[in-house]
Amino acid sequence: MKKIVTVCGMGIGTSVLLKMNTEKALRALGLDGDWEVEAADIGTARGVARTADVVFTSADLVDEIGTVKAKVVVIRNFTSVAEVTERLQELV
Amino acid sequence: MELPLPDEAVRLRVPATDWRDAVRYAGAALTAAGITQAAYTEEMIATVEQLGPYIVIAPGIALAHSRPSPSVNHAGISWVTLATPVEFGNADNDPVSLVVGLAAVDHDGHIDLMAALAETLADEIRLPKALAATTPEALRAALAPTEEGQV
Numbered sequence: 001m002k003k004i005v006t007v008c009g010m011g012i013g014t015s016v017l018l019k020m021n022t023e024k025a026l027r028a029l030g031l032d033g034d035w036e037v038e039a040a041d042i043g044t045a046r047g048v049a050r051t052a053d054v055v056f057t058s059a060d061l062v063d064e065i066g067t068v069k070a071k072v073v074v075i076r077n078f079t080s081v082a083e084v085t086e087r088l089q090e091l092v
Numbered sequence: 093m094e095l096p097l098p099d100e101a102v103r104l105r106v107p108a109t110d111w112r113d114a115v116r117y118a119g120a121a122l123t124a125a126g127i128t129q130a131a132y133t134e135e136m137i138a139t140v141e142q143l144g145p146y147i148v149i150a151p152g153i154a155l156a157h158s159r160p161s162p163s164v165n166h167a168g169i170s171w172v173t174l175a176t177p178v179e180f181g182n183a184d185n186d187p188v189s190l191v192v193g194l195a196a197v198d199h200d201g202h203i204d205l206m207a208a209l210a211e212t213l214a215d216e217i218r219l220p221k222a223l224a225a226t227t228p229e230a231l232r233a234a235l236a237p238t239e240e241g242q243v
Contacts, residue, residue, distance in 0.1 A: 009143040010159040012196040016206045017149065021214070039199070041159070042143065059184065060144035076184040078149035079213040 004037045005048050007057040007065060011041025018056055018078045025085040031092065054091060056084070093208045095235055101125035101170040102228040111145070111154075111180045111188070112137055114172065118156045118193030121170035128195045132163035136193070140180070148182035153213060157194035164195045167202035169209065171231065173223060190223060 004022060008014030019039040026032040040048045042064050049055050049068040057065060059074050071091070077083050101121050108114035119133025135158035140147060148154045170193035177187035192209065196202045212218060212235055221234035 009139055009146060010157060011199050012160065012202070013155045013157040013194045013206075014146065014149055016199075016203070017155070017210050017213075020207060020210045041199075058146040058149075060146035060182070064143065077151065079153070079210065080150065081214065 002035050002054070003052040004035055004054045004056055005045065005052040005070070006037065006039050007042060007045040007049075007055055007061060008039075009042050009061065011039060011044070014058070014078055015039040015041065018075060018084070021079065021081050021084050022056060022088075025081050025088055028081070029085065029088060029092075031088065056087070093204045094237060095171075095205075095208050095212060096168060097171055097228065097232060097235070098125055099228045101127070101168065102231055103170070103172045104226055104228070104231070105173055105175045107176070108172075108174045108178055111140070111178050114154070114174055114178050114188065114191050115140070115156045115193075117172045118170050118191045121172060122168065122193045122195055125168060125170060127165055127168035127170070129163045129165065132158060132161065132195060135159075135161060135163060145180040145182040145186075148180045148185040148188055150213060151185045152177065152187070152189045153185070154180055154188045154191045155194055156191050157196075160197050160199070164197050167196045167205060169194050169205065173225075 006015040006018040049070045052070045055070045055072045122128040136156045139158045172191040177189040179186045225231035
């Protein structure tokens with residue numbers, strides 16, 4: 001099982017929205033058995049990213065996350081399942 | 093689930109002058125609806141000042157929020173459309189014409205609300221109708237799940 005962490009500033013809004021759309025995209029791609037998705041706020045993201053393979057976040061927060069082992073992927077439209085699907089297809 | 097948007101939580105075509113003003117409208121609506129206390133509004137502004145305009149989550153849409161705090165009474169949203177779009181400084185998604193204010197008391201107690209919101213904001217039929225609404229009644233009618241499939 002591989003892991004994607006969705007990261008936003010506070011962990012209640014943006015990251016939760018992105019987690020839902022990522023799960024939706026994974027189901028549509030038939031990959032939901034291979035990946036788990038977790039939402040995190042920026043304060044805990046660096047810790048969580050240690051156990052993750054991929055981090056999804058916004059362009060504004062990339063610098064805050066800094067250098068982590070996980071691959072950091074920027075999502076521009078957090079409501080777009082289509083964009084998340086494209087980013088996922090690039091990963092697998 | 094239907095998005096809970098009583099009249100108090102809705103402000104339509106407000107004359108916001110900049111992003112702080114727009115967030116203040118969203119905060120005032122949250123407070124008017126009993127969701128937050130007034131201090132939460134400045135907490136939402138501080139979030140953007142500290143972490144940047146990442147709250148502009150999609151073209152034209154800002155999800156104004158801060159972290160769970162004593163200023164939050166219970167989870168909920170407000171809905172504010174702007175007479176004139178304003179810039180938040182987000183290169184991808186500016187300018188903003190819809191500000192959704194969000195408050196939560198923890199990280200996962202509002203999952204149903206977020207699921208409904210995610211569905212609404214990605215809905216190419218309901219969202220444009222909702223953005224065109226000039227009264228809270230029209231907004232609720234545009235967002236009603238029963239509208240789906242009837243168009």
